Amino acid sequence: MKLTPMLPPDDDLDRIMAVMVRAFDVKFGEAWNRKQVSDAMLFGHCRYGLIGSDGAEPDEPTQDAVGFFLARRIIDEEELLLFAIHPDHRRKGLGHALLTRMLDEARAAGMVRIYLEMRRDNPADALYAAHGFRAIGLRRGYYRSPDGSRIDAISQELVLQD
Numbered sequence: 001m002k003l004t005p006m007l008p009p010d011d012d013l014d015r016i017m018a019v020m021v022r023a024f025d026v027k028f029g030e031a032w033n034r035k036q037v038s039d040a041m042l043f044g045h046c047r048y049g050l051i052g053s054d055g056a057e058p059d060e061p062t063q064d065a066v067g068f069f070l071a072r073r074i075i076d077e078e079e080l081l082l083f084a085i086h087p088d089h090r091r092k093g094l095g096h097a098l099l100t101r102m103l104d105e106a107r108a109a110g111m112v113r114i115y116l117e118m119r120r121d122n123p124a125d126a127l128y129a130a131h132g133f134r135a136i137g138l139r140r141g142y143y144r145s146p147d148g149s150r151i152d153a154i155s156q157e158l159v160l161q162d
């Protein structure tokens, strides 16, 4: 886990963006560009995590990442802003492994709740449900796809401590 009061090294941004551009279907308008990621890291108590194809966090700048998360802390709550595994490495448990790590780190840091927004009908729903997330709301037209159409988001919450 890397908590970023400043920008991550360029090689980590490169690794995040290499997954980003492949993981999110452009038609849903969910992917962030490099500036959005680096601005979030500069402004907002964000942290990120990377996962390699062996399920471990890549520790050498030369090791590829096949997945990442980006989350923002607000006092004792956290929002999971982005979560993705490269399409060539899906359905092997890496999403579960990365989410487990992200949640373990949040618990260890004393976070009480995790929030996220998910595109309606995203198969990621099953992953989040398996970790205890539940739907708490609907944001109509939250995502804007490149063709201008709007897609609803489901807000989800995981309570870590009452």
Ligand SMILES: CC(C)(COP(=O)(O)OP(=O)(O)OC[C@H]1O[C@@H](n2cnc3c(N)ncnc32)[C@H](O)[C@@H]1OP(=O)(O)O)[C@@H](O)C(=O)NCCC(=O)NCCS
Pocket: 023, 024, 082, 083, 084, 085, 086, 089, 090, 091, 092, 093, 094, 095, 096, 097, 116, 117, 118, 119, 122, 123, 124, 126, 127
């Ligand atoms: C969602 C995502 C991170 C899952 O990554 P993954 O490495 O394939 O996840 P896992 O192999 O650990 O599988 C996790 C569970 O998610 C569900 N799941 C993932 N992809 C699925 C799909 N295409 N269809 C149905 N269920 C799916 C399954 O329940 C799966 O568990 P199972 O394989 O035991 O049935 C990946 O598909 C992804 O990056 N999607 C695009 C980005 C995205 O939408 N991120 C979430 C934004 S909120």
